[in-house]
């Protein structure tokens with residue numbers, strides 16, 4: 768994990784990494800859209816606003832919200848454009864469903880294979896691809912600059 772190389776916000780990144788999919792918990796599934804359900808739950812229990820926003824918008828959730836007609840609801844939460852966000856997205860999009868490392872390209876292919884073609888994840892995948900790719904590129908560029916991978 769490269770959070771240790773962050774001068775600030777390492778705790779925030781770790782918390783977001785642990786919690787970004789909390790909305791999958793059945794008892795939290797109010798809308799069935801896990802970034803929104805997770806963010807609403809975290810907000811209800813008093814989590815910091817930045818953590819809530821990172822969960823709400825993780826991994827191009829805005830593209831999925833658009834397909835689901837939940838974009839207004841998701842926009843209640845701030846979508847910060849920071850290194851922390853990019854590193855969270857990179858982590859999510861280079862890790863498989865059982866925690867196995869994979870490349871971004873492999874992860875996108877894995878999503879297409881795992882979900883039915885009419886699922887919102889697949890239907891929104893291309894719309895969110897530029898956002899995802901840019902976040903991955905920025906995060907990877909930062910990692911390369913700080914040499915964090917050598918520390919893992």
Ligand SMILES: [Fe+2]
Nearest residue numbers: 787788801825
């Ligand atoms: Fe997720």
